Amino acid sequence: MALSETPAVFYLTTQGEQALGGWFGKRSAFPVLMMSSDSVGAWILLTESEPGEAKPVMLLKWEYVATVTFEASLESPLPHAPIGFHARASG
Numbered sequence: 341m342a343l344s345e346t347p348a349v350f351y352l353t354t355q356g357e358q359a360l361g362g363w364f365g366k367r368s369a370f371p372v373l374m375m376s377s378d379s380v381g382a383w384i385l386l387t388e389s390e391p392g393e394a395k396p397v398m399l400l401k402w403e404y405v406a407t408v409t410f411e412a413s414l415e416s417p418l419p420h421a422p423i424g425f426h427a428r429a430s431g
Contacts, residue, residue, distance in 0.1 A: 344374070344375065344376055345374070346373070346374045346410050347372075347373055347374075347387070347410060348372055348373075348374050348409065348410035349369055349370065349371050349408070349409045349410070350369065350372055350382075350384070350400060350408050351405070351408070351409075352364070352368045352404055352405065352406060353403075353404055353405065353406045355403065356368075356403075356404030356405060356406070359404055360400075360404060363398075370386070371387050372384035372385060372386055372387055372400075373387055374410075379402075380399065380402070381401040381403075381404075381405075382399070382400050382405075382408075383399055383400075384397065384399075384400050385397050386398070
C-alpha cells in the first residue's frame with residue numbers, strides 16, 4: 341500500500357514515549373504526514389508546527405509504534421463471494 345503523503349495518527353509504545361519524550365512530551369499520540377515507510381520505520385512530517393515555521397521530517401522506528409491510524413477510500417468496492425445461503429420458497 342502506498343502511503344506517501346498520507347495524513348495519519350501515530351500511537352507510541354511505552355518505549356517510544358520514553359525515547360521520544362523530548363519531541364512529544366507526555367503525549368502518546370500525534371498527527372503526522374507520512375512521507376514514506378520501509379522495514380525500519382516511517383519518515384514523518386510533523387503537522388503541528390506554526391505556519392511558516394520549518395517542519396522537521398524524522399524517521400520514526402517501528403519499534404516505537406504501537407499502532408497507526410489513517411483514512412483510506414477504496415477506488416472500487418471489494419468483491420465478495422456469496423456465503424452459501426439460499427432463499428426458500430414460502431408457501
